[in-house]
Amino acid sequence: MRVMKLMLKNAFRHMLRTTLTILGISVAVVAFSFLRTVVTAWYAGVEASSPNRLITRNAVSFIFPLPLAYRDQIARLEGVETVTYMNWFQGVYIDKNQFFARMAVDAQTALDVYPEFLVPPDQRDAFLKERNACVVGADLAQQYNFKIGDVIPIEGDIYPGKWEFVVRAIYQPRDKTVDGTQMWFHWQYLDERMRQEMPGRAGEVGWYVIRIKNPADAGRISEQVDALFKNSRAETKTETEAAFQQGFIQGTGLIIQLLNFLSFVIIGIIMLVLGNTMIMSARERTKEYAVLKTLGFSGSHLTALIAGESLMISIMGAALGLFLSYPIVELFSLMVPKSWFPIFYIEPATIVLGATSALVVGIVAALFPIQRALRTSIVEGLRFVG
């Protein structure tokens, strides 16, 4: 493309204007990728969910328990590999602001059902052996500086009393999509104390997690599980882990939709910023375009010249913005406790979306100036006075 040199020189004719436009685009792109990352973080649970897992909970509400007795009945169904169960323990560690997931689990089966929690074999054994042992995620360990052998004291609320757990294992999340901020301890330890202190609550299970052999059987098995307990004291509702997670974030859906929407408003703003710059530039050059046409340059030359300039600015802005997004998202995730957004990283999809939007914006912003340059006759263009 022989008009390349002119295109480059045109782009930086107004150094300040072009620089501000590029910065404007990059700030918007940072905001875009940041918002997308927050949205992604929210949906992380859904995306990380395994198609091999079903969740069975009380049909009335997630907060009502199920009897432990259901376990064996579920386990007998065709296609079920492992059944595990857990309770939401909650409690207060230090103060109410220290939030992370604390759960009572059936240790042996839970680790089988969640293979994405990687525990070294010796730590796994140590955890399984000790009644009041717990396993914590590597990110959580880092946040609170937990080490093997540390005691974590927790003031119970759902399950009142003073509780102490000994860290015997630290799990590594298998990849970035896995939550590394959970704390698990033995369900049996919880149940033992309930049996002594509040016998009415013994044998209560928060929900079951069923690992199935074949994801294709999810629908059939879910129906069979729920059929088993139809008309019983505690009816169940079984769904895939993804559907379950989706239900969880439904309550916050509006905010997320708003963020989602905002991230696309930002794209619109970029378009206006660049569109404005391109319209101003192209207008100032009306006479030059007429001169180029006089010399014999064609409409496609002018199109390449204007679109190229617009694309160059948008690509530079987007590249700078995406490049800056990494340290900014990183900084944010360092400043905010890991357990608030356990999964917080820039997804490749965000980068692709950002880059594609920049290309689209670059082209769209050039459309009006191109149309104007092509439509203006040479004679009109030569007579043009700013």
Place this chain on the structure above:
Amino acid sequence: MGSLIEVRNVSKSYWRDSFEIPVLNNISLSVAEGEFLGLMGPSGSGKTTLLNLIAGIDRPDKGSIVVGGTDITDLSESQLAKWRSNHVGFIFQFYNLIPVLTAFENVELPLLLTSLSKKERRRHVETALSVVGLADRMHHYPKQLSGGQEQRVAIARAIAADPTILVADEPTGDLDKKSAEEILTLLERLNTEFKKTIVMVTHDPRAAERAHVVRHLDKGELQ
């Protein structure tokens, strides 16, 4: 010598809103090959309009314009653009150089549309700039040049692709006396030495003196 440019019964009006401004009225004119024609006339008489028609950057409402055997009123927009790049060198009153390009790059512009290699283009540009006496200003930007020098760069740009005709619209209109003399001398040289056919619009009687033939345009009619 045969005639290179044949303007036959050309009329042209401009429209402002729904109201017609007749500019040229049934004009016929022929320019011989190698001629240096001066077009004079009061402001608003249609000189620029006629020149634009001959240069193929505007179209007549009626009549035909034949240049070197080609009826340019028959050409499509893109054929016309190609024709201009091969056959016309345009010199404007206000030079109309591209400010972000150096003298060299401005002169190179019309050559970008040819199939010349980079090296050949360089030779053409250098030749054109030395013809106008600015070989030493090759890498200057327009704003680093005087008006007379800018106009010389513009002339170099007009001749770089070796066009059939040169059209100049008041090429000395914006220049002081001395620079104007230089430009006129240069045009004269292009006419005699390089055999360029030139059509020049001017207000300036001294400029008209340099032309072989002077035609007067008044109220859209040639005298």
